[in-house]
Amino acid sequence: MTTTDAPAPTPAPAPAPAETLLDVSGVTMRFGGLTAVNNVSLTVGRGEIIGLIGPNGAGKTTFFNCLTGLYVPTEGTVTYQGTVLPPKPHLVTQAGIARTFQNIRLFANMTVLENVQVGRHSRMHQGLLSAVLRGPGYRRSEQESRDRAMELLEFTGLAGKAEHLARNLPYGEQRKLEIARALASDPGLLLLDEPTAGMNPQETRAAEELVFAIRDRGVSVLVIEHDMRFIFNLCDRTAVLVQGQKIVEGDRETVQNDERVITAYLGAPLEGTAPVTETDQ
Amino acid sequence: MTTSTTETTPVIALPGRTAALLTGLGAAATAGSALMPWTWTSEYPGDLTFYGSPAGLQWLALTAGLVTLVLLLATQGVPGLRWAAPRRSSNAVLLAAAGAVAVGWFSVISIATDLGGLAHLEPGGWVLAAGSLLALAGSLGLPLDRRTAVPLRILDRRLFLLVPIAPVVWFATHAVPEDKPVAPVLTALAGGLAIATGGVLLVQLGHAANSWLRLGTVNRPLPAPRALPSWVEVALIVVAFAIGLFAITFGIDTEYGELFTGYLLLAASVVASLGRSGLLPRLRALTVKYQTVTTGAAFAAAASFPFTQTSDQYTSVATNILIFATVALGLNIVVGLAGLLDLGYVAFLGVGAYSAALVSGSPASPIHVQFPFWGAVLTGAVVSMVFGVVIGAPTLRLRGDYLAIVTLGFGEIFRITMLNLNGTTGPKITNGSNGIPRIPDLEILGWNLGKPTTIFGFELGRFSNYYLLMLLVTAVVVLVFARVGNSRIGRAWVAIREDETAAEAMGINGFRLKLLAFALGACLAGLAGTVQAHVSYTVTPDQYTFAEALPPNSAFLLAAVILGGMGTISGPLAGATLLFLIPKKLEFLADYQLLAFGIALIVLMRVRPEGLIPNRRRQLEFHEADADIPAQATGDTVALSKAGA
Ligand SMILES: Nc1ncnc2c1ncn2[C@@H]1O[C@H](COP(=O)(O)OP(=O)(O)O)[C@@H](O)[C@H]1O
Ligand SMILES: [Mg+2]
Numbered sequence: 008m009t010t011t012d013a014p015a016p017t018p019a020p021a022p023a024p025a026e027t028l029l030d031v032s033g034v035t036m037r038f039g040g041l042t043a044v045n046n047v048s049l050t051v052g053r054g055e056i057i058g059l060i061g062p063n064g065a066g067k068t069t070f071f072n073c074l075t076g077l078y079v080p081t082e083g084t085v086t087y088q089g090t091v092l093p094p095k096p097h098l099v100t101q102a103g104i105a106r107t108f109q110n111i112r113l114f115a116n117m118t119v120l121e122n123v124q125v126g127r128h129s130r131m132h133q134g135l136l137s138a139v140l141r142g143p144g145y146r147r148s149e150q151e152s153r154d155r156a157m158e159l160l161e162f163t164g165l166a167g168k169a170e171h172l173a174r175n176l177p178y179g180e181q182r183k184l185e186i187a188r189a190l191a192s193d194p195g196l197l198l199l200d201e202p203t204a205g206m207n208p209q210e211t212r213a214a215e216e217l218v219f220a221i222r223d224r225g226v227s228v229l230v231i232e233h234d235m236r237f238i239f240n241l242c243d244r245t246a247v248l249v250q251g252q253k254i255v256e257g258d259r260e261t262v263q264n265d266e267r268v269i270t271a272y273l274g275a276p277l278e279g280t281a282p283v284t285e286t287d288q
Numbered sequence: 289m290t291t292s293t294t295e296t297t298p299v300i301a302l303p304g305r306t307a308a309l310l311t312g313l314g315a316a317a318t319a320g321s322a323l324m325p326w327t328w329t330s331e332y333p334g335d336l337t338f339y340g341s342p343a344g345l346q347w348l349a350l351t352a353g354l355v356t357l358v359l360l361l362a363t364q365g366v367p368g369l370r371w372a373a374p375r376r377s378s379n380a381v382l383l384a385a386a387g388a389v390a391v392g393w394f395s396v397i398s399i400a401t402d403l404g405g406l407a408h409l410e411p412g413g414w415v416l417a418a419g420s421l422l423a424l425a426g427s428l429g430l431p432l433d434r435r436t437a438v439p440l441r442i443l444d445r446r447l448f449l450l451v452p453i454a455p456v457v458w459f460a461t462h463a464v465p466e467d468k469p470v471a472p473v474l475t476a477l478a479g480g481l482a483i484a485t486g487g488v489l490l491v492q493l494g495h496a497a498n499s500w501l502r503l504g505t506v507n508r509p510l511p512a513p514r515a516l517p518s519w520v521e522v523a524l525i526v527v528a529f530a531i532g533l534f535a536i537t538f539g540i541d542t543e544y545g546e547l548f549t550g551y552l553l554l555a556a557s558v559v560a561s562l563g564r565s566g567l568l569p570r571l572r573a574l575t576v577k578y579q580t581v582t583t584g585a586a587f588a589a590a591a592s593f594p595f596t597q598t599s600d601q602y603t604s605v606a607t608n609i610l611i612f613a614t615v616a617l618g619l620n621i622v623v624g625l626a627g628l629l630d631l632g633y634v635a636f637l638g639v640g641a642y643s644a645a646l647v648s649g650s651p652a653s654p655i656h657v658q659f660p661f662w663g664a665v666l667t668g669a670v671v672s673m674v675f676g677v678v679i680g681a682p683t684l685r686l687r688g689d690y691l692a693i694v695t696l697g698f699g700e701i702f703r704i705t706m707l708n709l710n711g712t713t714g715p716k717i718t719n720g721s722n723g724i725p726r727i728p729d730l731e732i733l734g735w736n737l738g739k740p741t742t743i744f745g746f747e748l749g750r751f752s753n754y755y756l757l758m759l760l761v762t763a764v765v766v767l768v769f770a771r772v773g774n775s776r777i778g779r780a781w782v783a784i785r786e787d788e789t790a791a792e793a794m795g796i797n798g799f800r801l802k803l804l805a806f807a808l809g810a811c812l813a814g815l816a817g818t819v820q821a822h823v824s825y826t827v828t829p830d831q832y833t834f835a836e837a838l839p840p841n842s843a844f845l846l847a848a849v850i851l852g853g854m855g856t857i858s859g860p861l862a863g864a865t866l867l868f869l870i871p872k873k874l875e876f877l878a879d880y881q882l883l884a885f886g887i888a889l890i891v892l893m894r895v896r897p898e899g900l901i902p903n904r905r906r907q908l909e910f911h912e913a914d915a916d917i918p919a920q921a922t923g924d925t926v927a928l929s930k931a932g933a
Binding site: 075077095096097100101105106108112113114115116117121124125126128129130131133134135138139141145148149152188189191192 | 767768771772775776777778779780782783786787789790791792793794795796797798804808
């Protein structure tokens with residue numbers, strides 16, 4: 008193993024004993040006879056960036072779906088800031104967990120701005136009647152929603168395309184829009200499902216910076232990725248999921264040196280996928 | 289500007305300015321033919337026998353010729369007319385000329401078939417036919433926006449087997465004596481095969497024409513309009529709505545089917561050509577700029593309709609159009625915004641109408657009360673909304689097609705229940721199929737809508753009064769649609785329609801919002817129903833069926849929304865108007881109504897799936913214009929570097 012000799016751009020060290028934000032304990036998800044997620048536990052602290060890797064079909068997306076209420080886990084509980092989350096997606100978002108999807112799921116026929124404004128839904132309270140009457144309170148809240156959405160578009164670099172239809176954006180920008188939309192719900196924790204899938208190296212670099220910037224806004228991040236370099240540059244800790252089971256969790260070295268990861272996940276020595284040269288800028 | 293796959297070339301190469309000259313000549317001849325007699329007897333409706341005095345179809349030919357001529361001159365850059373074609377696309381001229389041919393040839397053929405032979409045509413008719421064809425041929429020689437290559441599509445070869453089979457079956461039908469039991473089967477088969485063969489050949493012909501014409505769109509950005517003082521712009525909007533009012537009034541007032549068919553042909557081609565020429569997009573930009581003025585002008589135009597009428601004959605049609613259109617707009621909240629397929633929507637109109645009828649003081653109502661107007665409206669809307677919630681609550685939790693099935697069932701259950709609450713098969717509430725008759729006219733603040741009223745010296749009949757009341761209801765529904773559609777709730781609906789899973793993940797309570805859409809839709813339909821009960825004197829169960837030859841029914845309501853454009857305000861209003869007028873005016877279609885309707889829907893979905901007035905058009909056009917700015921094209925990398933900031 009020669010992966011450690013070059014001083015890798017280690018991520019800003021997380022505040023040491025981070026307050027636990029998300030506590031997943033013993034989550035199991037079975038589809039009939041198939042156990043897609045098997046007794047997985049994981050914690051995410053405030054301000055942390057945690058990685059989740061594993062081969063295709065390992066159950067990563069299913070795990071996310073269990074966290075966000077899209078699936079009701081067969082066993083196990085998900086606790087966010089001390090309260091057990093109900094398995095209802097909108098309540099999970101309300102509680103403060105937002106997510107993106109592996110296959111981009113934007114509202115294709117809405118404008119970029121509207122997409123982000125939809126993300127703010129759970130933080131606004133204007134109902135049907137106030138929409139019809141359009142009182143001052145309504146107008147203030149609309150203005151605030153638009154301002155917040157524009158600020159997030161600014162943040163993700165999409166402000167110039169606010170009035171475009173989401174479906175007309177290039178692929179990379181659609182991914183960014185999904186992140187902006189998720190951030191609009193003022194989450195404490197952001198779940199990213201393969202945010203760099205289909206991106207070129209340049210775009211991947213930018214996505215890395217974006218994730219750091221998100222953390223700097225005080226949002227913890229749990230990210231699924233295939234790109235090892237991306238994950239190791241980014242994450243404070245990384246968990247490895249293989250066939251639904253978490254086989255190891257730890258920092259870069261722990262994961263890279265773990266025999267089971269090498270055999271089960273990579274099926275080949277690690278140098279092949281994460282050589283030293285890739286850790287440069 | 290031009291992409292590699294489009295070009296601007298003529299279809300028929302003609303030397304120099306010949307093409308423009310021919311087009312102009314043809315257009316002028318088409319227009320001029322209106323001043324000559326087309327036929328010698330007054331038997332053809334409209335009496336087209338005079339020199340210098342156009343009537344009926346002749347007005348349409350005159351318009352078609354003039355529009356073609358103006359567009360031609362505008363695209364040729366004639367000063368003073370350039371406003372008519374800011375995009376300078378000759379395709380607009382071609383579309384207008386095609387409209388002239390459609391109107392002209394339809395008129396000539398219809399005269400010849402109605403009166404029995406070409407001998408009944410006067411020179412005017414010949415000038416019309418030749419002139420319009422000349423205009424079309426000439427416009428094919430203009431520089432048109434075309435695709436560089438369109439491969440000829442051949443339909444599945446097996447379909448062409450129909451061509452020999454159909455005549456064989458046809459002969460077999462005639463060979464078999466009529467009293468044989470197979471005879472009717474063969475007749476039906478022969479008819480079906482004839483239609484299918486015709487369809488196949490027509491579609492193939494269409495493909496062939498398409499690969500020959502290769503018409504396409506070149507991205508021509510709309511040049512910025514000349515800066516005008518705002519009062520001029522407002523005046524332009526007012527003029528446009530006045531013209532619109534005139535055109536719609538003309539359509540509603542057409543007295544015979546031939547004129548209405550010609551009117552539809554002309555309207556379609558004028559709208560298409562002005563859209564292509566860039567005039568309509570410019571107008572649209574103006575209406576976006578002055579939204580309040582536009583809304584005001586639209587309602588003022590609609591409200592002045594009764595004042596253009598001398599009898600109640602067409603105001604009753606207009607009132608029913610308004611009812612139909614308003615309900616379609618309510619359905620558009622459910623279908624267009626929230627994406628919920630409701631196949632029994634007309635039942636909510638029925639719930640509203642029955643509720644209003646029961647509290648109207650009708651002697652046939654078992655409840656002997658007479659609510660004031662406001663009370664009746666509230667009753668209808670609230671009862672309808674309650675039904676909406678009751679139907680929606682158990683079904684909206686499910687995804688997919690369940691809702692469509694349940695609402696379809698609900699629509700029928702409502703009708704059958706109303707039939708059965710007749711005193712013999714159930715409690716005596718609705719008088720079964722006789723319905724609740726003799727619903728008294730409304731009285732609002734001492735204004736009895738049943739009696740003629742005089743406003744500004746115009747005498748308005750009963751239907752005019754109800755028309756104005758209904759317009760108020762329409763305005764309420766438009767207001768609700770516009771305001772809610774563009775709010776937190778409306779955005780959530782559209783998000784659910786686009787992707788319910790993603791919407792839920794964004795914190796939207798899908799069930800609650802869908803129920804809200806459903807209840808609001810039901811409430812607005814109920815509101816329209818209360819007025820409808822009074823307009824039509826009687827409510828009967830068979831007014832509220834799923835599908836029937838005449839609107840309003842659930843199938844037509846849905847068709848109005850889809851045809852007009854989902855998620856827009858003007859779409860369903862336009863769609864409903866068309867779907868109401870076509871069966872009303874084209875009575876000769878009566879037997880083939882549903883067939884024609886089905887074919888029309890299929891064709892429309894094939895060529896224009898987004899509906900007549902598509903949603904988000906404004907934005908798309910907006911982007912068409914700024915797609916050329918290089919900063920936008922490379923925005924990708926610019927944005928990326930910002931991302932980390
Ligand atoms: N709704 C479902 N029903 C049945 N099987 C599922 C469902 N969702 C996921 N799976 C199965 O669970 C396994 C894990 O899938 P997934 O979580 O998508 O993997 P990953 O995201 O790690 O590539 C796969 O075998 C997949 O087929
Ligand atoms: Mg996955």
